[in-house]
Amino acid sequence: MSQTKPGSFVIAEDGVDPRTVPQRTLWTGASMPAIGLGTFGSDRFAAEDIAAAVIGAAEVGYRHFDCAKVYANEASIGASLETIIAGGVPRQELWVTSKLWNDKHAPADVIPTFKESLRDLRLDYLDLYLIHWPFPNHHAQGVDVTSRAHDAKPYIHEDFMATWRELEKLVDQGLVRHIGTSNMTIPKLKLLLRDARIRPACNEMELHPCFQQPELFKFVMDNGIVPIGFAPIGSPTRPERDKTPDDAVDIEEPAIVAVAKRLGVHPATVCVKWAVQRGQVPIPMSIYRNEYLSNLRSTVSSPLTDAEMDAISHADRNSRLIKGQVFLWKEGQTWEDLWDLDGNIAQ
Numbered sequence: 367m368s369q370t371k372p373g374s375f376v377i378a379e380d381g382v383d384p385r386t387v388p389q390r391t392l393w394t395g396a397s398m399p400a401i402g403l404g405t406f407g408s409d410r411f412a413a414e415d416i417a418a419a420v421i422g423a424a425e426v427g428y429r430h431f432d433c434a435k436v437y438a439n440e441a442s443i444g445a446s447l448e449t450i451i452a453g454g455v456p457r458q459e460l461w462v463t464s465k466l467w468n469d470k471h472a473p474a475d476v477i478p479t480f481k482e483s484l485r486d487l488r489l490d491y492l493d494l495y496l497i498h499w500p501f502p503n504h505h506a507q508g509v510d511v512t513s514r515a516h517d518a519k520p521y522i523h524e525d526f527m528a529t530w531r532e533l534e535k536l537v538d539q540g541l542v543r544h545i546g547t548s549n550m551t552i553p554k555l556k557l558l559l560r561d562a563r564i565r566p567a568c569n570e571m572e573l574h575p576c577f578q579q580p581e582l583f584k585f586v587m588d589n590g591i592v593p594i595g596f597a598p599i600g601s602p603t604r605p606e607r608d609k610t611p612d613d614a615v616d617i618e619e620p621a622i623v624a625v626a627k628r629l630g631v632h633p634a635t636v637c638v639k640w641a642v643q644r645g646q647v648p649i650p651m652s653i654y655r656n657e658y659l660s661n662l663r664s665t666v667s668s669p670l671t672d673a674e675m676d677a678i679s680h681a682d683r684n685s686r687l688i689k690g691q692v693f694l695w696k697e698g699q700t701w702e703d704l705w706d707l708d709g710n711i712a713q
């Protein structure tokens with residue numbers, strides 16, 4: 367499978383015209399491409415691989431990149447963004463997201479940490495800045511799911527709002543156009559919507575055919591928050607430590623496989639296509655040109671039929687893959703405690 371070499375930028379003849387890619391409108395009136403490229407290399411890919419994929423993806427028509435400080439590759443991606451802009455793509459046609467990691471929720475840390483991402487990405491503003499998780503409980507990348515921060519805490523709304531106020535200042539200063547959340551629940555979002563001076567524009571959440579989160583999805587849509595869907599293909603290559611025997615496999619789901627057979631495509635692209643048609647913004651990750659190109663193409667081809675959309679709606683297995691065990695704060699808890707399943711914020 368081919369990968370792009372970093373350093374040059376040439377619009378691909380076999381790419382997708384970015385003007386034809388579906389867009390979502392945010393509460394500010396701005397629009398964002400309804401598909402982005404994920405940039406988390408996990409244990410598998412080096413920063414340079416991801417940075418090369420960012421250029422290759424822009425060459426085939428991607429304009430939206432989902433980054434994060436904790437992915438430890440923003441400096442490499444910044445060089446790619448510089449190449450893309452120098453290659454003729456106006457900055458305003460790009461959508462670049464970054465995220466604040468859990469060890470930097472303290473108000474004094476937020477703006478300096480944001481500025482590091484901005485500098486690394488070689489930009490003078492970001493389109494979207496998210497609080498990556500609602501918990502400040504730090505853990506190093508790649509640790510086992512049994513790892514816990516020694517000072518781990520539950521969600522404390524006053525603390526979260528103190529962090530949010532710093533994000534609001536970044537909007538006031540013109541350094542970021544939109545702010546948002548990730549891995550939130552309905553009760554947490556209700557409090558944020560009650561207390562925010564500047565509303566969240568997006569909530570990044572796990573979304574794939576076997577984990578559709580219908581209630582949270584409806585809640586964010588009803589409140590004018592755009593859902594960005596991570597692990598849209600069901601993250602088939604996630605590390606073993608993040609797998610449990612009961613996890614569903616989206617690309618083997620019969621409703622997905624049936625569509626893939628009809629269209630003669632890989633089931634992964636059906637997951638992406640379904641996501642865009644349902645109304646979320648998937649951010650599939652791949653460093654391979656044939657994969658990221660076919661994911662993008664799936665967003666501009668003829669829609670799935672009503673019967674196919676209906677069949678996929680029944681593929682939901684409530685199968686959360688990114689369970690978040692490392693955020694737990696006291697003995698005897700299970701990962702379900704992180705997700706406020708009874709409608710109350712767990713303490």
Ligand SMILES: NC(=O)c1ccc[n+]([C@@H]2O[C@H](COP(=O)([O-])OP(=O)(O)OC[C@H]3O[C@@H](n4cnc5c(N)ncnc54)[C@H](OP(=O)(O)O)[C@@H]3O)[C@@H](O)[C@H]2O)c1
Binds near residue numbers: 635
């Ligand atoms: N906010 C958060 O807390 C959070 C959490 C997790 C992820 N994310 C974001 O979401 C992004 C996506 O999540 P993810 O990478 O875990 O999962 P994913 O996008 O569901 O799955 C990625 C894997 O799917 C395979 N794939 C992609 N396109 C394919 C295609 N067309 N055909 C066949 N296989 C294909 C690739 O495997 P191969 O590499 O083997 O080809 C790739 O490694 C991340 O990169 C990150 O930006 C955010």
